[in-house]
Amino acid sequence: MMFSMTSLAVRTPAWLLGVALIVAVSLSYSLPVLGAEEDDTVVARVNGVEIRFSDLLLAEEETAQALANVPEDVKFEYLLSLLIDRVIVSSDARAKGLTDAPGVQRRMAYYENKALRDVYWTQLITSRISDEAAKEFYDAQVGAVEPQEEIKARHILVATEEEAQAVIDALDAGGDFEELAKEHSTGPSGAEGGDLGYFTAGTMVAEFNDAAFALQAGEISVPVKTKFGWHVIKVEDRRVQEVPGFELVKDQVIEALAQQEGRTMMDEMRAAAAIEIVGAEGEPSRPLIAPQE
Numbered sequence: 001m002m003f004s005m006t007s008l009a010v011r012t013p014a015w016l017l018g019v020a021l022i023v024a025v026s027l028s029y030s031l032p033v034l035g036a037e038e039d040d041t042v043v044a045r046v047n048g049v050e051i052r053f054s055d056l057l058l059a060e061e062e063t064a065q066a067l068a069n070v071p072e073d074v075k076f077e078y079l080l081s082l083l084i085d086r087v088i089v090s091s092d093a094r095a096k097g098l099t100d101a102p103g104v105q106r107r108m109a110y111y112e113n114k115a116l117r118d119v120y121w122t123q124l125i126t127s128r129i130s131d132e133a134a135k136e137f138y139d140a141q142v143g144a145v146e147p148q149e150e151i152k153a154r155h156i157l158v159a160t161e162e163e164a165q166a167v168i169d170a171l172d173a174g175g176d177f178e179e180l181a182k183e184h185s186t187g188p189s190g191a192e193g194g195d196l197g198y199f200t201a202g203t204m205v206a207e208f209n210d211a212a213f214a215l216q217a218g219e220i221s222v223p224v225k226t227k228f229g230w231h232v233i234k235v236e237d238r239r240v241q242e243v244p245g246f247e248l249v250k251d252q253v254i255e256a257l258a259q260q261e262g263r264t265m266m267d268e269m270r271a272a273a274a275i276e277i278v279g280a281e282g283e284p285s286r287p288l289i290a291p292q293e
Helices: 014-028 053-062 072-095 102-127 131-143 161-172 177-184 188-192 206-213 246-272
Strands: 042-046 049-052 148-158 195-200 224-226 229-241
Touching: 042 053, 042 072, 049 053, 049 072, 053 072, 102 246, 131 246, 148 161, 148 177, 148 188, 148 206, 161 177, 161 229, 177 188, 188 195, 195 229, 206 224, 206 229
Parallel strands: none
Antiparallel strands: 042 049, 148 195, 148 229, 224 229
């Protein structure tokens, strides 16, 4: 039976959920607020039109998905080339009078609204979050959670108890666990020598979890049965999983609070606005609350 690490793992530790929330919010609320004009360096000129560092930042945000496949050492050249081409084409379009075309005007209005919303959200909402409020949020979400022990383990998954015992016999005879995992394990981690990395108690299915956490570093289990088959488990390390300090995640905490503050403000602003869904009968078929970008 095939299985994935996702299926073997069943629960995420509480404090990690808090950190995951903070990180997720920071990724979705990441538009940088540019500094003073003198800090916005000119990186190129095309027919006299300046391309600034801020343009690179905006292009990076816009092309994030495509940029994920671009090697780090050529990302600057990739973005700059994109902007150079854009300036050349847009300059020619202006010369041909396309700025007054209805399609262009609608796009300009759309992106103006988006830019105003982004800057408003970042500057106004984030400025309303005090350090005291951020620390209070951190204490409630992350800081109050007790550090947990975690282990680093490998395993070999086979179909029968007899096969699992044969693996243990090979280990007792001097066999290398990683090599035996690569040779015999039917699990997806087999190609990596059975490596499961670090995990906390309760993360894995119960039978696997109980057997693994009963071992000390360097020990190997007896055959362990789960719904996936039979496992031979080796624990390589045990350690206390440290909770990140406030200063380390302060910026992300502020972003998380900005998300909450923004939703409150959005509710208030919607309540005060005259909104008409044109052509809708009864319950609207499209969401009234736009997803966060």
